[in-house]
Amino acid sequence: MIEARNLTKRYAGRTAVDAVSFEVGKGEIVGFLGPNGAGKSTTLRMLTCFLSASEGTATVAGYDIYEDSIEVRRRVGYMPENVPLYPDMRVDEYLRFRARIKGLGWRATRFAVGEAMDICSLAEVEKKMISTLSKGYKQRVGLADALVNKPELLILDEPTNGLDPNQIRQSRELIKRLGERHTILISTHILSEVEMTCGRVIIIDRGHIRASDSPQNLIRRLRKPGSVILELKGSVEPAKAKIEGIDGVKEVSVIHERGAWVSFAITTDPLVDVREDLFALVQREKWSIRELASRAASLEDAFVDILQQSPATTPGASEESPALNLEESITAEDLDESALVARDEEGTKSNPVDPAV
Amino acid sequence: MRAFFILFGKELRSFFLSPLAYVVMALFTFLNGWLFISMVKAMQLQVSSRSLIYNLFSSGWFWMGYFILFPLITMRLFAEERKMGTIEGLLTAPVRTAEVVLAKYAATVVVYVVIVAPVFLFFPLFQAVTGEEAAFHTGAVWGSAMGLFLVGLFNVAIGTLASALTTNQLIAAMLTFVFVMLHYFLGFLQNFGMVPGSAWTAGMAYFSTTEHIQSLSEGLIDSRPVIYYLSFSIVLLAFTHLIVESRKWRV
Numbered sequence: 124m125i126e127a128r129n130l131t132k133r134y135a136g137r138t139a140v141d142a143v144s145f146e147v148g149k150g151e152i153v154g155f156l157g158p159n160g161a162g163k164s165t166t167l168r169m170l171t172c173f174l175s176a177s178e179g180t181a182t183v184a185g186y187d188i189y190e191d192s193i194e195v196r197r198r199v200g201y202m203p204e205n206v207p208l209y210p211d212m213r214v215d216e217y218l219r220f221r222a223r224i225k226g227l228g229w230r231a232t233r234f235a236v237g238e239a240m241d242i243c244s245l246a247e248v249e250k251k252m253i254s255t256l257s258k259g260y261k262q263r264v265g266l267a268d269a270l271v272n273k274p275e276l277l278i279l280d281e282p283t284n285g286l287d288p289n290q291i292r293q294s295r296e297l298i299k300r301l302g303e304r305h306t307i308l309i310s311t312h313i314l315s316e317v318e319m320t321c322g323r324v325i326i327i328d329r330g331h332i333r334a335s336d337s338p339q340n341l342i343r344r345l346r347k348p349g350s351v352i353l354e355l356k357g358s359v360e361p362a363k364a365k366i367e368g369i370d371g372v373k374e375v376s377v378i379h380e381r382g383a384w385v386s387f388a389i390t391t392d393p394l395v396d397v398r399e400d401l402f403a404l405v406q407r408e409k410w411s412i413r414e415l416a417s418r419a420a421s422l423e424d425a426f427v428d429i430l431q432q433s434p435a436t437t438p439g440a441s442e443e444s445p446a447l448n449l450e451e452s453i454t455a456e457d458l459d460e461s462a463l464v465a466r467d468e469e470g471t472k473s474n475p476v477d478p479a480v
Numbered sequence: 481m482r483a484f485f486i487l488f489g490k491e492l493r494s495f496f497l498s499p500l501a502y503v504v505m506a507l508f509t510f511l512n513g514w515l516f517i518s519m520v521k522a523m524q525l526q527v528s529s530r531s532l533i534y535n536l537f538s539s540g541w542f543w544m545g546y547f548i549l550f551p552l553i554t555m556r557l558f559a560e561e562r563k564m565g566t567i568e569g570l571l572t573a574p575v576r577t578a579e580v581v582l583a584k585y586a587a588t589v590v591v592y593v594v595i596v597a598p599v600f601l602f603f604p605l606f607q608a609v610t611g612e613e614a615a616f617h618t619g620a621v622w623g624s625a626m627g628l629f630l631v632g633l634f635n636v637a638i639g640t641l642a643s644a645l646t647t648n649q650l651i652a653a654m655l656t657f658v659f660v661m662l663h664y665f666l667g668f669l670q671n672f673g674m675v676p677g678s679a680w681t682a683g684m685a686y687f688s689t690t691e692h693i694q695s696l697s698e699g700l701i702d703s704r705p706v707i708y709y710l711s712f713s714i715v716l717l718a719f720t721h722l723i724v725e726s727r728k729w730r731v
Contacts, residue, residue: 175728196574207565
């Protein structure tokens, strides 16, 4: 459906997208993932013929984006970032206008607008001015606009940006449903969204594609050892020593101590499950436990990992931490929910773990 | 062509559903009504060899109000769409840029005509009320109407171009006003300090809007101003098209 070859966009003195090549097959839902300013929107704008490429080209549904721009635009439903709409129009009126300029006739328009409003649950705001709508409704109007002429390809630029968690979940389900009828390319920086809706992920960073694979494969590829969390009642040192004695355990660290309860992060060799041995140990030692869980790596880990492998370091990355150190820090931090949030906020700043703990 | 009519309708609609068009129309008609009455009074006091129409359209007062019109009706055309980002949705729909430019331009010309047309009702109204014999020819009314239409085509094109140059409506309005006035003054240059009869003066006379209107308001239809305004409007619209397309240049 999309075939991009060496797509490049240069602005004065800055290359926003650098020789990007990728393909999107018919019927796929592909997530276009990357940090802010990675070149996601620019790439989408080139694919939708809003901007032209400085070099390289792409075909959409077999048509060249430069030579056959009108044909491409006929086949693409595009929802730009921040969903620009005419505030002084009513919802139904706006959608009718959009359907008409996308080439639908009078009768087809009436039918298509009704259908699009159904899909996006817009019936109750049909006659409202767009300027009075909430963010969530505006987003849905934008989506209805994109799909009103039943395009083969939907390109959605950050469709869930600025929505509340409940709305994000709803739109996720909507996108999943739309995937049955359309090929979808969706850009976002919300990882859980991609993990749940997309069959394939393209990760782009500073204008380069870093990875393109299914979320599962990206996680599998992650060079990250497995980890288990065990929370037990007892004293730290003897328990730690005994756990370290188990085959396959590489490292044991303490996440936190709360009263008599100690929470351990147990790092194992990749693809080794030590939970059964741990359970046997717990039984033998007659420890009280209140948590024994393995922590699965998420797309987020894969994303962070892939971005850190990028040749040039991001400004936020600390210079003194070598790669090994960073990797350790991911493992340890990921075990702690609050640290996870903190890392999100601080970018890729590392926090090396003291092995003596 | 299909997209042109849809876009044209949408533009017209957004003009006439906003208060701006009505406010401008009311004020413009009021201003010129007043001017018209003053002209009639002035001609009662002092015998004039010229017709009422000639005097009305030669008055500086008329042009002052007239030139403020253009920034007001053209400033939002592209600037607003670019500011709000709706231009992205518009130009990623299967429509040609030329259709977008022409639709916006044509809709604004219609608005312009609707705003200026009431002025031409003054003349038949005046005759109906006073029952006086016509002090002017019908040809003069049509001629000046045509002249104003042509000047309007040109000035709306200036405004359309200015609006495509910036995302700020105020800047678009100021650019329009300055260029519209500059063009108007170009026609006056022949009156200042230049040797009469020189090639320059003759050349500058071609630009003189006042002179064009004056000859038209005497019922004299000269093809030169017609070609002049039409061709310049086309050039200005071609520039607008170029500007809107410039985001797609391969640099």
